Amino acid sequence: MAALTREETEALIQEVLEVYPDKAKKDRAKHLMVNDKELESSKKCITSNRKSLPGVMTMRGCAYAGSKGVVWGPIKDMISISHGPIGCGQYARGGRRNYYVGTTGVDTFCEMNFTSDFQEKDIVFGGDKKLAKLINEIELLFPLNKGISIQSECPVGLIGDDIEAVAKKAAAQINKPVVPVRCEGFRGVSQSLGHHIANDSVRDWIISNRDGQAFEKTPYDVAILGDYNIGGDAWASRILLEEMGLRVVAQWSGDGTLAEMENTPNVKLNLLHCYRSMNYISRHMEEKYGIPWLEYNFFGPTKIAESLRKIASYFDDRIKEGAERVIEKYTPAMNEVIAKFKPRLKGKKVMLYVGGLRPRHVVGAYEDLGMEVVGTGYEFAHNDDYDRTIKDMGEATLIYDDATGHELDEFVKAMKPDLIGSGIKEKYVFHKMGFPFRQMHSWDYSGPYHGYDGFAVFAKDMDLTLNNPCWKLIQAPWTKPAVEAVQEAA
Amino acid sequence: MANIMIRSSDKGYVFYLPKRDLEASIESIEFDTPEKWGGELKLDNGGSYYIEPQVKPARLPISLRARRLGAVED
Numbered sequence: 253m254a255a256l257t258r259e260e261t262e263a264l265i266q267e268v269l270e271v272y273p274d275k276a277k278k279d280r281a282k283h284l285m286v287n288d289k290e291l292e293s294s295k296k297c298i299t300s301n302r303k304s305l306p307g308v309m310t311m312r313g314c315a316y317a318g319s320k321g322v323v324w325g326p327i328k329d330m331i332s333i334s335h336g337p338i339g340c341g342q343y344a345r346g347g348r349r350n351y352y353v354g355t356t357g358v359d360t361f362c363e364m365n366f367t368s369d370f371q372e373k374d375i376v377f378g379g380d381k382k383l384a385k386l387i388n389e390i391e392l393l394f395p396l397n398k399g400i401s402i403q404s405e406c407p408v409g410l411i412g413d414d415i416e417a418v419a420k421k422a423a424a425q426i427n428k429p430v431v432p433v434r435c436e437g438f439r440g441v442s443q444s445l446g447h448h449i450a451n452d453s454v455r456d457w458i459i460s461n462r463d464g465q466a467f468e469k470t471p472y473d474v475a476i477l478g479d480y481n482i483g484g485d486a487w488a489s490r491i492l493l494e495e496m497g498l499r500v501v502a503q504w505s506g507d508g509t510l511a512e513m514e515n516t517p518n519v520k521l522n523l524l525h526c527y528r529s530m531n532y533i534s535r536h537m538e539e540k541y542g543i544p545w546l547e548y549n550f551f552g553p554t555k556i557a558e559s560l561r562k563i564a565s566y567f568d569d570r571i572k573e574g575a576e577r578v579i580e581k582y583t584p585a586m587n588e589v590i591a592k593f594k595p596r597l598k599g600k601k602v603m604l605y606v607g608g609l610r611p612r613h614v615v616g617a618y619e620d621l622g623m624e625v626v627g628t629g630y631e632f633a634h635n636d637d638y639d640r641t642i643k644d645m646g647e648a649t650l651i652y653d654d655a656t657g658h659e660l661d662e663f664v665k666a667m668k669p670d671l672i673g674s675g676i677k678e679k680y681v682f683h684k685m686g687f688p689f690r691q692m693h694s695w696d697y698s699g700p701y702h703g704y705d706g707f708a709v710f711a712k713d714m715d716l717t718l719n720n721p722c723w724k725l726i727q728a729p730w731t732k733p734a735v736e737a738v739q740e741a742a
Numbered sequence: 743m744a745n746i747m748i749r750s751s752d753k754g755y756v757f758y759l760p761k762r763d764l765e766a767s768i769e770s771i772e773f774d775t776p777e778k779w780g781g782e783l784k785l786d787n788g789g790s791y792y793i794e795p796q797v798k799p800a801r802l803p804i805s806l807r808a809r810r811l812g813a814v815e816d
Contacts, residue, residue: 295787301763448763535747535758539803636765 256626256667258648261286265650268662276305283653287645294638300653301634303441309657311605311677312631316340318446319435320403322529323454326350326480326505327513328360329398331390334367335383335415336405340437341367347676349694351484352507359396366390375407380418387422387430398510399429401453409436429510431457442632442654444528444608451532454513459533460540462514472498472567473519477534477545478526478609481506483699488706489525489550495581496560496574498567504530517541521566523548525702528608528637550702551610551710552617553586582704590620593711596719598622600670603663605629605655605678606692612641614673614692617701617710626667629655631675657681671718686726688717744810746791749803757785758803774798782811 256264265284269277282299291297304310313321316334321344324332334341345365354360368379368386387400400422402415415432423430433453435446474493479486486506493500501519502512516522522534522545534545546566548559557579564575600623604611611628618625628645629652630637641651650667652659660678664687672682673692682689690696690713698713700706747758748768755768766789772781779798783791791808 293786444763448760532760535749535760535803538749539747539805542801634763634765636763 256648256650258286261648261650264663264666267666268659271658276308279305280308280656280659283655284659285651287642287647287649287651289642289645289647291642292639294635294642298635298638298651298653300630300638301441301444301632302654304654305656310631310654311657311675312441312654313443313446314437315435315439315443315446315449316403316405316437317344318443318448318529319433319450319453320344320446321348322443322480323447323450323505324401324403324433326352326362327401327508327510328352328354328362329396329509329511330401331361331364331366331394331397331399332401332403333383333386333390334365334405335379335402336368336370336407338367338369340405341365347694348480349482349697349699350506351481351487357394361394361397370405370407375411378411378413379408380413380415383413383415383418384422387418387426391426397428399431400426401431401433403433404436406437409434409438429457429461444632444634447529448532451530451536454533455536458510458513459517459537463517467515467518469518470499471520472571473501474498474521474523474563475502475504475512475516475519476500477504477522477524478528478530479503479506479702480526483695483697483701485550485700485702485706488700488703491705492550492556492560492578492703493523493563496564496578497571498563498574504533517543519543521546521563523563525550526609527640528633549613549616550706551614552620552707553583553590553704554620555613555616556704556707586704586707589708589711593715594622596715597711599624600718601626601667602671602673603627603667603669604672604692605631605652605660605674607631607675608633608637610673610692612637612644614701615644617707618714620707621711621714623671623714625649626669627652627663629653661685671714684726685728686723688720688723690714690717743807744791745805746793746808747803747805755783755802757783757791783808788812 269281285297320332342365346363350362352360352362356363368382374382419430419432431453435449439445486503490500502516522543524534524545524547527547537543549555560575564572602618602623602625608630611630615625627650672687672689675693676691679689679691695701701710749756757766757768766785766787768783769786770784773779773795776798778795780793780795790811792811793806793808
């Protein structure tokens with residue numbers, strides 16, 4: 253049962269749209285919908301992956317964020333150069349908390365910022381020479397790196413530097429892969445195109461590097477795709493797969509290495525967690541190497557059991573038994589977690605607004621805790637994501653695409669959820685409004701949330717946030733009476 | 743002309759247009775025999791594309807060049 257009826261939700265959308273000028277209103281109306289489970293395709297009711305309106309506050313990122321921050325950044329033994337001015341790399345550093353094993357600065361490099369630090373003269377005379385010099389310096393200072401990727405920032409595309417030529421020359425010189433990635437921030441409408449560009453560059457420069465080389469295969473080889481090991485997510489997923497008898501050959505790309513990626517064409521099955529950021533390379537491997545791919549969901553015991561069985565159905569009885577064994581092993585512990593937290597969380601309403609996958613994937617985990625997701629939305633999803641979302645969400649729930657600051661504020665005020673899950677840009681606004689809030693991009697500095705172990709952390713975190721007494725004590729600064737402010741000043 | 747990819751799923755053929763990240767199921771394909779395969783593709787989103795009839799590919803997915811027939815999807 254949704255918080256609002258269909259008519260009420262529709263009225264809410266109309267009310268929120270009222271403030272826009274006619275043209276903007278017409279455009280934004282296409283991005284908001286009330287869920288109808290009967291629908292097979294989202295096409296007719298929601299438009300996605302379109303340019304944000306000028307003047308509204310969008311939460312989206314850029315193509316560079318999608319490529320450097322999401323796909324390439326977490327590969328631990330490769331160095332990703334932020335090619336361009338220093339800010340893009342420096343202010344994005346460490347934000348996603350991609351955990352890894354290794355000694356930073358010696359054989360692993362995720363937490364470091366490598367940049368060509370463009371100055372005025374580099375814009376005027378071009379930055380290719382600087383880039384070549386930078387690669388040589390990296391090779392001298394960090395000889396244990398396994399490869400280098402060049403992540404272009406906006407100016408590189410604007411002045412037309414030929415980073416491909418530099419990369420080819422440098423690769424021959426240092427005898428390691430040097431990958432030019434044309435992920436200038438201005439490309440596309442959101443970080444989504446950055447994921448696509450990054451996947452394409454992996455396809456063109458990495459994936460076929462070891463074709464024809466010997467590899468000791470087993471019939472149980474799989475690769476984890478689209479898990480960025482945020483707070484240890486990929487580890488919590490990996491142990492479940494290994495326990496059921498599979499061999500995880502590669503992690504893309506959290507705690508992953510270049511060698512793992514190059515070996516991926518040898519696996520039997522690609523397991524795809526983040527569909528939005530890695531479906532491209534999965535499709536390529538399916539066509540070129542005949543590797544099937546499978547979307548799975550490791551949030552919450554219900555979805556985990558479903559996913560483990562789905563994964564096992566691709567293998568023989570040994571793995572199928574393994575899956576049942578794993579589910580049986582963890583069920584008592586999960587029942588304990590649910591028994592402990594469900595009474596404290598039951599019936600609470602949640603609103604989500606995250607990136608390209610979690611708005612639908614975490615729904616199952618909330619439902620396991622007896623909570624209800626009353627509104628969800630994506631920053632940068634495409635139509636195929638919404639097709640999948642419609643099935644996962646309750647009837648008459650609110651769905652919003654690329655929501656603006658105004659829309660989110662108004663929806664929250666009207667629906668009064670008990671918990672909001674969104675990103676860092678929304679976090680403090682809702683804190684000040686007195687709403688319990690979890691930062692669902694990097695798990696609010698907690699984690700892991702994937703897998704059975706992750707669910708225990710997830711349940712505890714939701715309880716700690718939601719039932720924290722501090723929220724009742726907060727009054728938004730803009731709702732305080734004006735008199736008080738005068739007295740304080742005096 | 744556009745590069746497209748056709749893959750098979752449990753619900754039939756699926757059409758994918760990488761350039762625009764567009765995924766849609768194929769509702770009908772003009773020729774679907776081992777000797778002659780292709781022709782006009784009708785998509786569930788209302789679009790239609792044309793691929794040169796050819797021998798049915800031994801393995802799917804396959805990347806092909808396709809011509810857009812109906813202007814659809816805004």
